[in-house]
Amino acid sequence: MNYKDLADLIFPNAKEISYYEEKYPERNLPEGAIVSRFAPSPTGFVHIGGLYQALVAREVTKRTGGVFFLRVEDTDQKREVENGVTGIVNSLKDFDILPDEGMVTETEEKGNYGPYKQSLRKEIYEAYAKYLIEQGKAYPCFCTSEEVEEIRQKQEAAKIRPGYYGIWAKCRNLSVEEAAEKIKNGEKYIIRFKSPGREDRKIKHHDIIKGNVDFPENDQDIVIIKADGLPTYHFAHAVDDHLMRTTHVIRSDEWLSSVPLHLQLFQELGFKTPKYAHISPIMKNDNGNKRKLSKRKDPEAAVSYYKEQGIPVNAVKEYLLNIANSTFENWRRANPDKDMDEFDFQLNKMSVSGALFDMVKLLDVSKTVISKMTAEELYENVLIWAKEFDKELEELLEDKEYSLKVFGIERGNKKPRKDISKWSDVKDSIIYMYDNKFLNNEVYYNYAKVSDKQEITKILNEYIEKYFDINDDKETWFNKIKDLAEKFGYAREVKEFKADPDNYLGHVGDISTVLRVALTGRQNTPDMYEIIQVIGKNSVIERLEKAMK
Numbered sequence: 001m002n003y004k005d006l007a008d009l010i011f012p013n014a015k016e017i018s019y020y021e022e023k024y025p026e027r028n029l030p031e032g033a034i035v036s037r038f039a040p041s042p043t044g045f046v047h048i049g050g051l052y053q054a055l056v057a058r059e060v061t062k063r064t065g066g067v068f069f070l071r072v073e074d075t076d077q078k079r080e081v082e083n084g085v086t087g088i089v090n091s092l093k094d095f096d097i098l099p100d101e102g103m104v105t106e107t108e109e110k111g112n113y114g115p116y117k118q119s120l121r122k123e124i125y126e127a128y129a130k131y132l133i134e135q136g137k138a139y140p141c142f143c144t145s146e147e148v149e150e151i152r153q154k155q156e157a158a159k160i161r162p163g164y165y166g167i168w169a170k171c172r173n174l175s176v177e178e179a180a181e182k183i184k185n186g187e188k189y190i191i192r193f194k195s196p197g198r199e200d201r202k203i204k205h206h207d208i209i210k211g212n213v214d215f216p217e218n219d220q221d222i223v224i225i226k227a228d229g230l231p232t233y234h235f236a237h238a239v240d241d242h243l244m245r246t247t248h249v250i251r252s253d254e255w256l257s258s259v260p261l262h263l264q265l266f267q268e269l270g271f272k273t274p275k276y277a278h279i280s281p282i283m284k285n286d287n288g289n290k291r292k293l294s295k296r297k298d299p300e301a302a303v304s305y306y307k308e309q310g311i312p313v314n315a316v317k318e319y320l321l322n323i324a325n326s327t328f329e330n331w332r333r334a335n336p337d338k339d340m341d342e343f344d345f346q347l348n349k350m351s352v353s354g355a356l357f358d359m360v361k362l363l364d365v366s367k368t369v370i371s372k373m374t375a376e377e378l379y380e381n382v383l384i385w386a387k388e389f390d391k392e393l394e395e396l397l398e399d400k401e402y403s404l405k406v407f408g409i410e411r412g413n414k415k416p417r418k419d420i421s422k423w424s425d426v427k428d429s430i431i432y433m434y435d436n437k438f439l440n441n442e443v444y445y446n447y448a449k450v451s452d453k454q455e456i457t458k459i460l461n462e463y464i465e466k467y468f469d470i471n472d473d474k475e476t477w478f479n480k481i482k483d484l485a486e487k488f489g490y491a492r493e494v495k496e497f498k499a500d501p502d503n504y505l506g507h508v509g510d511i512s513t514v515l516r517v518a519l520t521g522r523q524n525t526p527d528m529y530e531i532i533q534v535i536g537k538n539s540v541i542e543r544l545e546k547a548m549k
Helices: 003-010 017-023 048-063 084-094 122-134 145-157 176-184 233-243 253-269 304-309 313-324 328-334 359-371 375-389 391-396 400-408 423-433 453-467 474-487 494-499 508-520 528-535 537-548
Strands: 035-038 067-070 101-103 138-141 190-193 202-207 211-216 223-225 248-252 275-279 283-286 289-292
Touching: 003 122, 003 176, 017 122, 035 048, 035 248, 048 067, 048 084, 048 248, 048 275, 048 313, 067 084, 084 101, 122 138, 122 190, 122 223, 122 233, 122 253, 138 176, 202 253, 202 275, 211 253, 223 233, 233 253, 248 253, 253 275, 304 423, 313 328, 313 359, 375 391, 375 400, 375 423, 391 423, 400 423, 400 528, 423 528, 453 474, 453 508, 453 537, 474 508, 474 528, 508 528, 508 537, 528 537
Parallel strands: 035 067, 067 101, 248 275
Antiparallel strands: 138 190, 190 223, 202 211, 283 289
């Protein structure tokens, strides 16, 4: 009996690997085109670090005329969550990181290199496991989990490296006949890779992000097919990335230590090795210590958080590009109006150590992104968000024509307003513009410098009776505010007051604040003239009268 007989006994129905090599040929792509993937497990929500990896893979493939695909690695079926694939697909869709191939719903896919769900590729893995057994490069292992545990305990007691290798690999040297006998007797088994490596030998490897790294060779006889017939991550990754013709494996640097094993698997299977790029995790500053963003501790670790808060998709992507390539910020400064897709993203310019996640910076980026939107774009975005997350805001926006005027205040100027950083800020920033909310609710008026109630009443009364005309242009309107200030003993200009403060009660800004607070209930708002034009004559008078009461 030989290795081929043993392989036929274990996998009697497996096809020849030549069948799959022909079925999934080299891709017909331009020279230098990168093929990469996002390959998550459907075991919970998508982490911002996963989205970061997907964005990076999408950027480099798009720029080279390559292919970006979504593969679902669901071989660990104990940890799988319900609708896990839907969650992954929808998260990518929400952030407009759309794969060229791969899963498009829980059960549907597109592309010629599928199935793109590992649990549906069982027969493919069997073919390649059979091939390794035929070559004497893999073998059935009959050790029970108790026996493997016993080996580990002995290794720990002897203070030596744990694992199934060398003299500890009990089933490695079973003869073909012995193995066949055990199988025929119904003994349970798994398939292990027979590593040709030695730990005292080093391998040199070049990672696109990390640079040159040295590792000891892999000498572990890892499991490649589990008792349930499904492959382990390591084996499936090698077979899939070969058959899907992946040129660049872009993944988290927690997998860096697996590189010697993965290179060995590619070599022993006779595959061309892809290039590896290991991305450092996104870190968080926690009381002066850097740590990874945690699914348990940090709400911002889940990509759903950004949707719930209403941080625009483009702001999140801009920010992630910002932490991915240090040159992005200068590029954006030099090209404020260019599409971010025009930025020349480079894998080898990514940070070797983890980038720090900075929510303040993200919201700053978001303010800039929102400030460039037209009133119509802002309205549409806010309405979509409000329908899902804020019914009161949705009701405010029912009068589209009026809402567009509200959103149009100080928009489209050379220096547009930057007071909104996320859709969840919007209600608070505009609610005073709606009479049914402002006039029917109690307002707390804090007029800052001017505090005498009688004086405030006189100022507001005088404004309504002698200075207010809804048809005034902005210059005329502001000159009248200066006249009003002068009448009540306030300087017409701030610099006049600063030059001779003893001669005045205050300056025109103090009078403006009285009007602003009476009209809006706030000391800080966008341009008051534009607010008056939007709310209209009757509302101005009603609001000032409410304040006088």
